[in-house]
Amino acid sequence: MCGGMELKNEVLASATCALCGACLDWCPYIANIEDHLVLRFDCNVSNGRCYSVCPRTFTDWEAISEKYLPDIPRDFAIGPHLKAYKVKAAKGINGQQDGGTVSYLVKTILEDELAETVLLTGTDDQVTPEPFLSSEIDDIQKSAGSRFLASPGMRKIIEAQNNKVQKMAVVGRPCQIQALRKLDYNRPPQKPEVEVLSIGLFCMWSLGWDFKDYLQKQFPEEEVLRLAIPQHGFEVTTDKGVHELPIDTVKKFSRAGCNYCLDMTSELADISVGAFEPQEGWNTVIIRTPKGQQIFNDALTKGYLISEEYPEEELKRLKGASLGKKTRNLNHVQTAFDKGVKPFIDLNSAYYIQLKELAEGMVK
Numbered sequence: 281m282c283g284g285m286e287l288k289n290e291v292l293a294s295a296t297c298a299l300c301g302a303c304l305d306w307c308p309y310i311a312n313i314e315d316h317l318v319l320r321f322d323c324n325v326s327n328g329r330c331y332s333v334c335p336r337t338f339t340d341w342e343a344i345s346e347k348y349l350p351d352i353p354r355d356f357a358i359g360p361h362l363k364a365y366k367v368k369a370a371k372g373i374n375g376q377q378d379g380g381t382v383s384y385l386v387k388t389i390l391e392d393e394l395a396e397t398v399l400l401t402g403t404d405d406q407v408t409p410e411p412f413l414s415s416e417i418d419d420i421q422k423s424a425g426s427r428f429l430a431s432p433g434m435r436k437i438i439e440a441q442n443n444k445v446q447k448m449a450v451v452g453r454p455c456q457i458q459a460l461r462k463l464d465y466n467r468p469p470q471k472p473e474v475e476v477l478s479i480g481l482f483c484m485w486s487l488g489w490d491f492k493d494y495l496q497k498q499f500p501e502e503e504v505l506r507l508a509i510p511q512h513g514f515e516v517t518t519d520k521g522v523h524e525l526p527i528d529t530v531k532k533f534s535r536a537g538c539n540y541c542l543d544m545t546s547e548l549a550d551i552s553v554g555a556f557e558p559q560e561g562w563n564t565v566i567i568r569t570p571k572g573q574q575i576f577n578d579a580l581t582k583g584y585l586i587s588e589e590y591p592e593e594e595l596k597r598l599k600g601a602s603l604g605k606k607t608r609n610l611n612h613v614q615t616a617f618d619k620g621v622k623p624f625i626d627l628n629s630a631y632y633i634q635l636k637e638l639a640e641g642m643v644k
């Protein structure tokens with residue numbers, strides 16, 4: 281039985297926190313300022329929800345995957361899935377990050393009443409991520425474009441539960457989709473079930489909020505209109521022009537907690553969306569569950585999305601990138617455990633043994 285003190289010691293103090301936000305707002309003890317979470321007071325609760333929903337406390341991910349994606353063909357590199365497509369929005373939406381696919385999937389969900397409310401992230405400012413719940417199609421525009429800073433969006437699940445929402449949709453980073461599944465997996469029997477449709481984003485890492493200060497110093501007096509990661513670097517578009525930053529400079533601002541993440545493609549989502557790297561303005565879409573297939577088909581039928589077969593060569597590259605993240609971060613995980621961080625995954629399970637063997641093979 282574990283609660284807030286264990287969360288503090290095992291996750292918050294060890295810097296493994298993913299800033300998914302799932303632990304926030306169950307009680308007033310955990311507070312959030314920008315990308316920091318703190319336990320404000322000592323907590324005596326021995327079976328805290330904060331601990332049981334955290335993606336960085338011990339989790340049997342294979343059991344969770346079996347429960348929520350049963351009978352879906354397994355793939356070691358990019359997770360269980362039915363099919364991958366190259367996709368973009370037929371008309372597009374102002375400010376979209378890549379192909380605008382996510383915005384039109386959300387529009388489809390709201391129009392077809394597949395969810396009462398959707399968890400989105402965005403503001404007028406293109407850097408600061410602010411999570412919000414909305415049932416309004418007009419609000420989709422506010423969330424167009426990626427804010428690469430991490431934000432604790434999963435805290436909004438409690439707001440949805442308090443509003444008695446029974447069907448919701450979530451757009452989130454891989455850690456947030458993990459938390460979403462864990463939340464239901466460890467749901468106490470007396471808590472009502474919430475039907476959730478999940479759109480998972482691809483994510484190699486997210487940035488700490490000190491990156492915002494860095495941008496202000498680098499480009500004083502300029503308003504940032506868009507951040508993007510094309511193949512050649514990191515692009516900052518401001519009202520004065522387009523600036524390029526070396527990717528290694530930007531990576532220095534990635535959150536320490538991202539080093540412990542083994543999921544690049546949101547492997548537990550109903551449908552996952554990322555950039556289609558070889559061609560700007562398109563997305564990669566991975567359909568994982570029949571629910572994901574349904575919203576995708578609906579968006580195609582409405583004429584919102586255009587899809588093409590996924591090129592075999594690109595699928596190979598995507599799997600390589602995903603395995604690269606897994607193997608790199610597995611080393612971080614192992615080192616953390618060796619230094620005394622409490623294990624949050626079973627490195628002796630068949631899955632991680634196979635991954636370790638692969639990592640060793642890759643290193644040779």
Ligand SMILES: Cc1cc2nc3c(=O)[nH]c(=O)nc-3n(C[C@H](O)[C@H](O)[C@H](O)COP(=O)(O)OP(=O)(O)OC[C@H]3O[C@@H](n4cnc5c(N)ncnc54)[C@H](O)[C@@H]3O)c2cc1C
Nearest residue numbers: 376377378379380381382383401425426427483484554555
């Ligand atoms: C932190 C981060 C890292 C990423 N890393 C990669 C990567 O390595 N490789 C890759 O292919 N793709 C990555 N992506 C995904 C990519 O940037 C696009 O989100 C994705 O391709 C969908 O594009 P779109 O045009 O369909 O999105 P749009 O139609 O523009 O919709 C954007 C959606 O993103 C959501 N969103 C924006 N910021 C955040 C945030 N901070 N947290 C949660 N949700 C958010 C909004 O709610 C909105 O629904 C990353 C995204 C984020 C937020």
